[in-house]
Amino acid sequence: MNIKPLGDRVLIKRLEAEEKTKSGIVLPGAAKEQPQMAEVLAVGPGTDEVKMEVKKGDQVIFSKYAGTEVKLDGEDLILVSQKDILAVVK
Numbered sequence: 001m002n003i004k005p006l007g008d009r010v011l012i013k014r015l016e017a018e019e020k021t022k023s024g025i026v027l028p029g030a031a032k033e034q035p036q037m038a039e040v041l042a043v044g045p046g047t048d049e050v051k052m053e054v055k056k057g058d059q060v061i062f063s064k065y066a067g068t069e070v071k072l073d074g075e076d077l078i079l080v081s082q083k084d085i086l087a088v089v090k
Contacts, residue, residue: 003072005044008082010054012038012062013075036061037089038078050082059089 005011015037039059046052054060066084070077 003042005042005079007044007047008050008052009044010040010060010080010082010085011042012060012067012078012080013041014038014078015059036064038062041077046082052082054082054085054088060085061087061089 003011037059040054040056043052043054043056062078062080063084063086067078067080070079
């Protein structure tokens with residue numbers, strides 16, 4: 001995959017949903033809630049107004065309805081603006 005986001009955009013891949021609840025109940029695929037955590041795959045250069053604060057490999061939490069879903073090389077990815085990223089998980 002060779003993609004470079006433009007401006008303040010970030011390409012992320014959603015992390016897998018939990019298979020079990022805390023009490024040990026196994027969830028079927030349809031019952032899983034989509035996680036709002038993702039791994040950063042590529043970062044744009046930023047703009048004069050926006051300095052990029054995330055980097056490739058970071059795990060982030062993003063807004064629930066943010067971004068544009070794209071499919072590249074058979075993978076479901078999301079292209080979001082940096083402002084839609086709420087936090088970096090350390």
